[in-house]
Amino acid sequence: MGSRFDITLVANDSAQAEQNIDLVIAEVSRIENLISDWRPDTQISQVNKNAGIAPVRVDPEVFTLTERALQLSRLTNGAFDISFAAMDRIWKFDGSMTEMPKPEAIRKSVEKVGYQHIELDPNQSTIFLKRKGMKIGFGALGEGYAADRCRAMMLAKGINAGIVNGSGDMSAWGKQPDGSDWTIGITNPLHNDTIFAIVPLRQPAVVTSGSYEKFVVFNGKRYAHIINPRTGYPATGLSSVTVFGPSTEKANGFSTSIMVLGKEAGLKLIRQYPEYQYILITDKGNITSSPSLKLKKRRL
Incomplete structure (x- = not known):
């Protein structure tokens, strides 16, 4: 998926662990061969x-993943947009x-982005991008989806502890x-060679954007590499x-969306989902976190 995967399994012996790590690697490769938008022979490339x-028929797995990505695009009003690949x-x-970049170039850069122009047909299991030049991609969700699938697969095989880090x-x-x-x-984002907190993982998933x-930095203002797909600005x-x-998968979607939405709108979004916790750090080092994480209130 163009990303490094680190796999840690707790098993009875190294042979069992290595055998199951191979299964995890095979599952990640299988998913990549379905949803990669840079491999020419995948369903998403088609x-x-x-x-x-024309609409393209895809496997139910690809269809439902696309459906969830489209739901997230709607939920965030395009702060996350599955068609960002264009x-x-x-x-x-x-x-x-x-x-x-010049304002005109920024405006043109997102002309082909727009989740509203994606048509899904559940009866035919087809995806249709209505406008020429549109693309969809799973760069923001694919690794999370693969990590979730691998966790479920390992639990089903009796591997009761581990980490898949995509x-x-x-x-x-x-x-x-x-x-x-x-x-x-x-990581302390103001001094990224240091850690500002160590948190026990009591939830299965954690993602940082x-x-x-x-x-x-231009004119004293910091612009992140995460681009707002609605405006073309970082x-x-x-x-x-x-x-x-x-x-x-969902934690990744939320973290990316919140980066784009900003603190106030991002908090409004994530607080609708109490099963998810958050740590938000502003460019000035102010920290806002879920009360249940019990982080000390301070500024970096």
Whole structure:
């Protein structure tokens, strides 16, 4: 999926662990071969090639994943948008940018983005992108979906503890061998070589979205690498969003959306889902978190 996966399993012996790690790797590869939008022979690539031409029949698994992504797009009013894959990559976060793109270029960069123009037919299991040049992609949900699938598969096989970490989309279950909870360190986004909190994982999923590694600064304002698909401008205001909950896929969708929505609108969204907890850190180092996490109130 273009991302690193780290797999940790607690098993009776190393042979059992290695055998099941191979199964996890095979499952991640299977999902990648269904939903990758850069491999030309996947179902999603076929959907994209037929944008503005014809609906494409896909497997039920691909259809339901697309359906959930479209629901999230509607829920966030496009702060998350499954059709972001059509966005022109005019922002560079490799140090090469010396000035902001022109407003006209920014506007044009999102012309082909718009979840409203995606048509799903549950009877035929087809996806149709109504406008030429549209694309859908699972860069923001695919790793989380794969991590959730692998956790369920391992539990079904009797592996009662482990972690599948898809480039920061983490799905954990069970306990460490000594009986203690798995823990996660939350990076201090203002000093990303340090950790500001260690949190026990009492929920299966945790995902962090942040701008502390990829960003640009123009006129004293920080622009994150996460782009608002509605406007074409990078997200501002938040430097880190961590979401805990039952689903890694959904936690990823929430963390990405909150980065785009900003603190106030993001809190309004996530507080509608009490089974999910959050840690929001602003560009100025102010921390807002779920009361149940019991983090000390402070500023970085």
